[in-house]
Amino acid sequence: MTKKLVAYFSVGGVTKNVAEQVAKQVGANLYEIRPMNPYSKRDLDYLDPMSRSTMEAANPNSRPALADRDARVEDYDVVYVGFPIWWGLAPKLINSFLEAYDFRGKTVVPFATSSGSGIGDVSKYIAPSAPGATVTEGQLLNGETVKIADLAEKTFYDFSVKDGEGKDVPMANFKGKVVIVVNTATRCGFTPHYKPLEEMYAKYHDDGLEILDIPCNQFGAQAPGTDAEIHEFCVLNYKTEFPQMKKSDVNGENELPLYTFLKSKKGFEGFPKGQFSDGMDKMLSKADPDYAKKTDIKWNFTKFVINRDGEVVKRFEPTANMADVEKFVKELL
Numbered sequence: 001m002t003k004k005l006v007a008y009f010s011v012g013g014v015t016k017n018v019a020e021q022v023a024k025q026v027g028a029n030l031y032e033i034r035p036m037n038p039y040s041k042r043d044l045d046y047l048d049p050m051s052r053s054t055m056e057a058a059n060p061n062s063r064p065a066l067a068d069r070d071a072r073v074e075d076y077d078v079v080y081v082g083f084p085i086w087w088g089l090a091p092k093l094i095n096s097f098l099e100a101y102d103f104r105g106k107t108v109v110p111f112a113t114s115s116g117s118g119i120g121d122v123s124k125y126i127a128p129s130a131p132g133a134t135v136t137e138g139q140l141l142n143g144e145t146v147k148i149a150d151l152a153e154k155t156f157y158d159f160s161v162k163d164g165e166g167k168d169v170p171m172a173n174f175k176g177k178v179v180i181v182v183n184t185a186t187r188c189g190f191t192p193h194y195k196p197l198e199e200m201y202a203k204y205h206d207d208g209l210e211i212l213d214i215p216c217n218q219f220g221a222q223a224p225g226t227d228a229e230i231h232e233f234c235v236l237n238y239k240t241e242f243p244q245m246k247k248s249d250v251n252g253e254n255e256l257p258l259y260t261f262l263k264s265k266k267g268f269e270g271f272p273k274g275q276f277s278d279g280m281d282k283m284l285s286k287a288d289p290d291y292a293k294k295t296d297i298k299w300n301f302t303k304f305v306i307n308r309d310g311e312v313v314k315r316f317e318p319t320a321n322m323a324d325v326e327k328f329v330k331e332l333l
């Protein structure tokens with residue numbers, strides 16, 4: 001079950017009231033984000049260019065100190081973060097809160113109250129304070145009774161990635177299809193997987209198979225080329241016809257939100273017995289003895305399979321036999 005927290009900051013009580021309603025609605029625990037130094041009436045005078053709130057709003061680096069660090073964010077999957085709109089944005093205390101905890105792999109759902117302003121691009125401004133988290137669009141919840149759209153319940157079709165030319169490719173384009181998402185590299189021992197992948201694409205594309213090729217240079221720096229070079233390599237050597245996306249990260253601070261989602265749905269369950277599995281295990285344990293406990297992508301050519309209903313149904317590690325991949329996919333078509 002998804003564990004949810006509603007964390008809110010409120011000075012006048014309006015956001016507090018809304019946060020309580022949201023927590024009830026989504027079945028979440030409630031947590032108050034408190035500043036070390038409470039805001040006085042004078043601090044909040046937004047007509048005074050020298051007031052504390054005005055000064056904080058004007059300084060992108062201001063991070064007011066928190067009174068506590070006991071939100072236990074690590075216990076939750078989704079954190080709804082509520083605040084009053086100050087100067088059209090979130091108070092900087094919200095950045096302090098997000099930066100005080102590790103939000104990687106979590107979903108952050110911002111909501112706010114205001115005396116009239118919209119919530120604008122608030123999530124874009126706070127997202128850098130929660131690296132590795134999926135920050136949904138913010139929602140303005142003004143009014144007596146509120147209802148939050150449960151954006152935390154994201155599906156595969158809510159994500160998009162960029163193609164080699166930087167254009168958005170929404171996963172919603174693949175509704176009703178069987179999709180393989182694979183992180184690739186051009187100089188890897190597994191690079192020959194391009195051949196069976198292209199064969200599968202040729203055989204089953206008309207029946208509804210899509211393959212999404214996401215080059216990634218994070219494993220042994222084995223995808224060093226530019227997007228154009230990588231594409232040329234694949235077309236020349238493997239005559240690939242399935243769509244190739246922009247080279248991207250699949251682990252860490254800059255990972256694609258699509259990968260945060262995929263990994264949250266299917267973690268690492270070990271390498272299947274096979275030719276390269278022992279070698280992979282040795283190499284990865286050497287770098288990180290705890291590697292198997294983490295959901296991170298382990299190497300190039302990890303394949304996620306999404307069924308026609310948008311469910312992430314399988315994660316094939318790079319060492320998996322391609323004949324098994326084909327068999328699995330064929331059954332879904």
Ligand SMILES: Cc1cc2nc3c(=O)[nH]c(=O)nc-3n(C[C@H](O)[C@H](O)[C@H](O)COP(=O)(O)O)c2cc1C
Binds near residue numbers: 011015045089
């Ligand atoms: C310093 C400050 C700046 C504010 N800036 C805005 C604003 O830009 N737009 C707006 O609609 N309301 C603004 N407000 C009003 C609050 O967003 C609104 O009253 C909110 O519901 C207060 O929530 P609270 O009672 O939980 O603190 C501001 C309030 C303060 C104190």
